[in-house]
Amino acid sequence: MKKIQIFGLVIIAIAIGIIVTTAGDASTYVDFNKAQQMADSGDNESIHVVGTLKKDAAGNILEMVYQPEIDPNFFSFTLVDNNNVARKVVYKSTKPQDFDKSEQVVIIGRMQQDAFVADKILMKCPSKYEEGKLETTEHTAQKS
Amino acid sequence: MIHHTIGNAGHLLVIIAFVTAILATYAYFKTTQASTSLQDLETLNSWKRFARTTFFVHMAAVFGVVFSLYWIIGNHYFEYHYAWKNSSLSLPTGYTISSFWQDQEGSFLLWIFWNVILGFILIFTNRSWEAPVMTIFALVQAFLTSMILGVVIPGIDLKIGSTPFLLLKEVMPDMPVWKMDPNFIPKDGNGLNPLLQNYWMVIHPPTLFLGFASTIIPFSFAMAGLWLKKTHEWIRPALPWSLLSAMILGVGILMGAYWAYETLNFGSYWNWDPVENTSFVPWLILVAAVHTMIIARRNATALKTSFILTIATFVLVLYSTFMTRSGILGNASVHSFTDLGLSGQLLIYLLTFLVVSIGLLIYRWKMLPSDEEEVSTYSQEFWIFIGATLLCLSGFQILATTSIPVYNKIAEAFGTVLNLALPADQVAHYNKFQLWFFSLIIILTGIGQFFWWKRVGKDKLQALYNPLLLALVISAAIITFEGVKDIRYIAILTASVFAIVANGSILLDILKGNYNLSGGAITHVGVALMLIGIMFSSAYEQVVSINNSGLMISRSEEFTQNDNKENKENITLWLNKPERMGEYMLTWKDVRIEPRHIPSYISKSWVDLIEGDYRAVALRDIVVDDKQYYAKGDTLEIAPENFYYEVEYREPSGRVFNLFPRVQINPRMGGIVSSPDIQRKVDKDLYTYVSMVTNPTAEPVWSQTENFTVNLRDTFFVNDYVAVLDQVVRTDDVEGMQLAEGDAAVKAIIRILDNEQEFVITPSFVIRDRMVARKPEVNKELGLRLQFQEINPQTGQFTFSVNTTQKDFIVLKAIEKPLINILWLGTLVLVIGFILATIRRFRDFIKMRDREAKADKRKPGKSKTSVVA
Secondary structure (H helix, E strand, O other): OOHHHHHHHHHHHHHHHHHHHHHHHOEEEEOHHHHHHHHHOOOOOOEEEEEEEOEOOOOOEOOOEEOOOOOOOOEEEEEEEOOOOEEEEEEOOOOOOOHHHOOEEEEEEEEEOOEEEEEEEEEEEEOOOOOOOEEEEEEEOOOO | OOOHHHHHHHHHHHHHHHHHHHHHHHHHHHHHHHHHOOOOHHHHHHHHHHHHHHHHHHHHHHHHHHHHHHHHHHOOOOOEHHHHHHOOOOOOHHHHHHHHOOOHHHHHHHHHHHHHHHHHHHHHHOOOOHHHHHHHHHHHHHHHHHHOOOEEEOOOOEEEOOOOOOEHHHHOOOOOHHHHOOOOOOOOOOOOOHHHOOHHHHHHHHHHHHHHHHOHHHHHHHHHHHHOOOOOOOHHHHHHHHHHHHHHHHHHHHHHHHHHHHHOOOOOOOOOOHHHHHHHHHHHHHHHHHHHHHHOOOOHHHHHHHHHHHHHHHHHHHHHHHHHHOOOOHHHOOOOOOOOOOHHHHHHHHHHHHHHHHHHHHHHHHHOOOOOOOOOOOOHHHHHHHHHHHHHHHHHHHHHHHOHHHHHHHHHHOOOOOOEEOOOOHHHHHHHHHHHHHHHHHHHHHHHHHHHHOOOOOOOHHHHHHHHHHHHHHHHHHHHHHOOOOHHHHHHHHHHHHHHHHHHHHHHHHHHOOHHHHHHHHHHHHHHHHHHHHHHHHHOOEEOOOOOOOOOOOOOHHHHHHHHOOOOOOEEEEEOOOEEEOOEEEEEEEEEEEEOOOOOOEEHHHEEEOOOOOEEEEOOOEEEOOEEEEOOOOEEEEEEEEEEEEEEEEOOOOOEEEEOOEEEEEHHHOEEEEEOEEEEOOOEEEEEEEEEEOOOOOOOOOOOOEEEEEOOOOEEEEOOEEEEEEEEEEOOOOOOOOOOOOOEEEEEEEEEEOOOOEEEEOOEEEEEOOEEEEEOEEEOOOOEEEEEEEEEOOOOEEEEEEEEOOOOEEEEEEEEEEOHHHHHHHHHHHHHHHHHHHHHHHHHHHHHHHHHHHHHHHOOOOOHHHHHO
């Protein structure tokens, strides 16, 4: 076998390795029921859940807790996923600043007991200047 | 009055630019054909003249378009959607330029603009290559100008491009105002996103787009080489441009990174955001291409690879454009453009060049030379080739992950639902590969240089021993001294140190001879320094603001696990209340604003902000550094979105410094955006930002009034504080009131005791013409408002009314980033290296070109055509 062929094979092997690992690392979009099932079966993988905030008829956000004067690193709210399943979400960092205005929230994390512990929150806020178009912002609970 | 003329002119010029680009493509194509088929000189020259003329007309039209758009923005013609959306009257002039490329159309225009400049330079620096290269150039221009064409083909209702010259009325025809006044012109525009009002945002986009634009040059030369069967000759004129392009694109990316570090609050310069990634991948491939081009003259495999990589760079730039502008990223990115309905057009653009270039390459593949014998493992070519391959693998890995949203879309097109999301922990995901790739790449830079300059061969490997030994000793010292324990960090550190030593020793040798040749070694040292800086500043970053105030009220078990260690990285600071953080004593002292014509921030309490305006009224004389800028009552211009939180840091040594992290009220970004302030030290940066504030523009919400009737020296409780009425005295000085004769004024002196501090509040009580005026006093630290309500002469008692509110606080996070300056130093070294390399290769090209010209003159009979061509 020529050197160049061996070389080519090695490259192909690495490329396949990259693709396989990427597929393994890629997260998925799921709903809360699936997230619960995954947690129950001991699957600790980080997942994405898309949903909206729980609001009353007047548009006020319900069940949202953030008390920076007591603990600036604890924020919780209730998210309703696309199948109308509501779950408590806990985000162990500061409340994202534009959170109240967000129309759609993507949480990344996993279910732990009854609550979803989010490591990262992505928000889609209605942009004032672009009707019907949403802008995304991103927040991460950083770990030391 | 609506200024129709300028918009119509702009639109017309876009169409002219589009048409002339197509004409120029055809004309240059014909010129190329004429020169290869050796037709008579007459035909060739006439085609060439025509091609040049159309390109110059195209150029003039592009300048006209740029001028028209700038005229509209600069003169505040808010009847135009682009000006209305992206600029405003109050925008400082410097940033008016940035509003030009704030939106998609403008940024395409910027790209088009750079392309004509580059095309112009190429026409006058190349002789034989002009026609084929410019054919590709003009074709690209045709595609780019079509993006801003804004023409709807009647009948099939097909929209081609999106023009920046639309009137507001045309973009938003449903606004009710048009019914009342069809000639309505907004008084002011929306302004530039305040986040982008930063000097880096004035130079970062043009640099980045120049980087993108310049990748077309090596691509065009490669295409021309294939077309004219000059499979080797294209390298020499293309190489200096590849180097220049790599430098500019690299600098553009780094400027963006630096802007993000200074302005955004994710605490870093790199976020693995798809937009960042898709500009970084072409750069990696371009750098790989530069390396294979250098050895292409000696090695046929490298030549073939140079073709592939040069084409790949350009196609990846197009792919990047497609990703960021088609809306395909959707959820995945923070800063992609919104979809303008151009996705189809962008896809056609991408696929055209993909198919044409790969098609041409395959068509000519058989003609490319092959190596007669195997390349030796001990040859320089072998090592450089391995390095280039690793760069490509690194790029491939980033691309494979970044394209996840694209896989979803492709699956959707085939009717399946993939639901794939980007990895939850992107940093870990990318590092897992990139750290090892770059450790190997940086080692290869050292080895490659030794093989290249020292002619290290099979029996001369010992030349490498000395640098290796030296590198190991230095790394061991750093590892011990800095306490690096993780094997991954030890690996990249040792690799980088080896690269510095190896390239450094080569550099010393070269400098003895000809410094012109030192570009490569210097660039490599720069990259190695950057890697060391990146490793330390991110792997050893340390959160300083660990919350240890004891306020943490444990809720349920899940949050108290790990000894509450997790996620306590933000601390709450109350106004004027010192708090310990790490080795520092922190006090939040004030909120400040940014006046436009004073070189420092001033206290917000000095002025009254005018709502919805960019001006404020001075409440007192504004004196900064003994210079009076404004008198009380003057109006001053400020940056209305920006508030700076003055935080005092007291070091154990007693040294005090202030940081001013910024909070921006920015409706475009959904509300409040905070930016850090950075204390820069030689060995580390202290990076501080506020993650939460009470809205600085909101009025406080006061509780219900509570009345206290007390005697002198009585103690009472307000808002859980102990208060003592010390005295009531006569006063002649009541703030905000001119006391006249016959007026009587008294003020109460009330002491309020907090844990560590004592405050004195002095509400006053004024009698004027038998009318009572009560001047309340507000204390922000305590969240209290006291009003002197009543004096009862009979009982000698005094009544005060008290309201309370939420005390002002900020939530702050502070991070230390060690050795980040090595990263910036490395960047500088990298740029210097690239410049030297570019100059050297450009000189090579000029020499060759002039030699060819001379040779042609000496043999006039043989090939007359190439003299003129």
